Amino acid sequence: MSATNHLISRLQAASLGRKTDVFATLPYGRKVSFGELFDGAAKAAGALISLGLAPGDRVAVQVEKTIEAIQLYLGTVMAGGVFLPLNTAYTVSELEYFLGDATPSVVVCDLSKLESISEISGTAKVLTLDADGLGSLTDLVRSSDPIEPIARSADDLAAILYTSGTTGRSKGAMLSHNNLSSNSEMLRDYWQFTSEDVLIHALPIFHTHGLFVATNVALLAGSSVVFLPKFDADAILEAMPKATALMGVPTFYTRLLDDPRLTKERAKNMRLFISGSAPLLVDTHEKWLGRTGHRILERYGMTETNMSTSNPYDGERRAGTVGFPLPGVETKVMLDGQELPEGETGVLWVRGANVFQGYWQMPEKTAEELMEDGWFITGDLARIDQDGYVTIVGREKDLVITGGFNVYPKEVESLIDDLNGILESAVIGVPHRDFGEAVVAVVVATRDGTTIDAISGALETKLAKFKRPKQIIFVDALPRNTMGKVQKKALRETYAGLFA
Numbered sequence: 324m325s326a327t328n329h330l331i332s333r334l335q336a337a338s339l340g341r342k343t344d345v346f347a348t349l350p351y352g353r354k355v356s357f358g359e360l361f362d363g364a365a366k367a368a369g370a371l372i373s374l375g376l377a378p379g380d381r382v383a384v385q386v387e388k389t390i391e392a393i394q395l396y397l398g399t400v401m402a403g404g405v406f407l408p409l410n411t412a413y414t415v416s417e418l419e420y421f422l423g424d425a426t427p428s429v430v431v432c433d434l435s436k437l438e439s440i441s442e443i444s445g446t447a448k449v450l451t452l453d454a455d456g457l458g459s460l461t462d463l464v465r466s467s468d469p470i471e472p473i474a475r476s477a478d479d480l481a482a483i484l485y486t487s488g489t490t491g492r493s494k495g496a497m498l499s500h501n502n503l504s505s506n507s508e509m510l511r512d513y514w515q516f517t518s519e520d521v522l523i524h525a526l527p528i529f530h531t532h533g534l535f536v537a538t539n540v541a542l543l544a545g546s547s548v549v550f551l552p553k554f555d556a557d558a559i560l561e562a563m564p565k566a567t568a569l570m571g572v573p574t575f576y577t578r579l580l581d582d583p584r585l586t587k588e589r590a591k592n593m594r595l596f597i598s599g600s601a602p603l604l605v606d607t608h609e610k611w612l613g614r615t616g617h618r619i620l621e622r623y624g625m626t627e628t629n630m631s632t633s634n635p636y637d638g639e640r641r642a643g644t645v646g647f648p649l650p651g652v653e654t655k656v657m658l659d660g661q662e663l664p665e666g667e668t669g670v671l672w673v674r675g676a677n678v679f680q681g682y683w684q685m686p687e688k689t690a691e692e693l694m695e696d697g698w699f700i701t702g703d704l705a706r707i708d709q710d711g712y713v714t715i716v717g718r719e720k721d722l723v724i725t726g727g728f729n730v731y732p733k734e735v736e737s738l739i740d741d742l743n744g745i746l747e748s749a750v751i752g753v754p755h756r757d758f759g760e761a762v763v764a765v766v767v768a769t770r771d772g773t774t775i776d777a778i779s780g781a782l783e784t785k786l787a788k789f790k791r792p793k794q795i796i797f798v799d800a801l802p803r804n805t806m807g808k809v810q811k812k813a814l815r816e817t818y819a820g821l822f823a
């Protein structure tokens with residue numbers, strides 16, 4: 324085993340000789356240098372070890388987005404621990420499952436949850452870290468001695484991230500040092516990030532997108548970041564003239580498009596807009612191009628696989644697709660154990676150094692989804708066209724089976740979204756006494772509006788009868804989670820009784 328810490332040695336390499344250069348600019352102008360970032364992380368590692376953290380122990384963290392939280396992530400990995408970030412939206416009763424399952428030895432939370440978390444955290448030490456970067460953790464870090472990173476090899480675990488668990492129980496995806504470093508190094512090169520870049524970092528850091536794609540890529544490239552606690556259109560637009568890149572979920576882009584201050588002039592210094600975590604509408608891609616002169620680069624990934632595909636940096640960024648398999652990543656489309664030819668829709672399988680180590684304490688689930696030869700069954704429906712571009716058609720579990728026929732929601736949604744007067748739509752299957760499931764379209768209209776008759780009339784000539792919605796429902800907004808994903812499960816629950 325090498326004597327280095329696999330991930331930390333890589334994350335530190337780009338900034339070793341640039342300790343005083345700025346890594347992060349925080350709201351109100353505070354600047355954090357690379358030296359300060361890593362010195363704080365080394366002290367956080369010292370603090371964790373003083374609490375009794377041993378290599379492989381989990382550090383569960385439910386905190387707001389601060390630089391101290393990033394230092395806690397780096398410090399955990401430096402100390403040989405396994406970082407376990409938790410969505411800030413989780414309630415105490417949800418946390419009870421995660422803490423019971425992961426049995427962390429340290430838990431860090433907001434002061435407001437200290438009491439209730441202390442009751443459910445077993446033998447773990449519980450510390451606090453608040454939105455202003457203060458708390459009992461910060462106090463301990465200040466008085467702790469920095470440590471040299473503990474040696475960890477490529478295959479050791481660096482993080483466990485729980486999947487959002489839209490069906491059944493949330494599963495803890497185990498990610499090794501090499502899963503994280505290899506994927507982020509490849510993305511840095513593929514997207515051409517360098518020390519000249521200034522990345523607008525407005526994503527949450529409890530998710531793979533903000534923590535591993537944004538933070539790790541910036542560190543590996545030695546780029547600096549405009550570090551925003553959350554999405555804030557004003558702050559992003561203010562930062563844009565001096566920034567070079569933005570990573571966002573599709574809702575970032577639709578919200579920014581609503582702001583008249585988004586212009587070509589404002590985006591002049593930017594070289595790259597990246598979108599992922601949920602499908603980007605073709606309409607958003609085109610409107611963004613018109614307004615800023617930039618084609619958004621859409622990529623696809625998931626907690627278990629890090630990033631798997633991306634539209635090219637140089638070359639055609641094809642709207643509505645997620646581009647090509649990334650270097651070192653293999654993909655195939657499967658149905659009933661057979662690989663499908665190009666153009667046909669099936670379940671996407673992924674293999675490569677990006678693919679996780681399995682689900683924490685769930686050997687059976689792992690065996691169902693992660694094959695012995697390294698292929699992972701993503702559960703996403705996809706097709707690959709003759710040029711090699713991958714299109715994600717939706718989740719397999721969102722497939723609607725009506726009267727024995729398969730309906731891919733994306734096909735219906737795309738047609739509806741293209742109609743005048745439509746902002747967006749979500750197509751779901753709800754129980755139906757005759758058909759098993761019925762297709763239902765939940766639709767958000769634009770200000771100009773449209774009617775149910777106009778939508779169903781337009782679909783009549785475009786879709787086979789069994790694919791057409793049996794009911795169209797107007798809503799003001801679609802339910803989304805913090806990563807911008809439409810919550811189809813919630814919609815299915817809301818409309819479960821329609822045809823009962």
Ligand code: AMP
Pocket residue numbers: 486487531598599600601602603621622623624625626627645701703715717718806
């Ligand atoms: P998560 O594990 O929370 O990152 O969610 C991963 C899931 O998000 C994937 O399995 C896809 O269903 C979806 N997803 C991520 N990126 C995209 C994209 N660019 N287009 C469509 N779906 C996406």
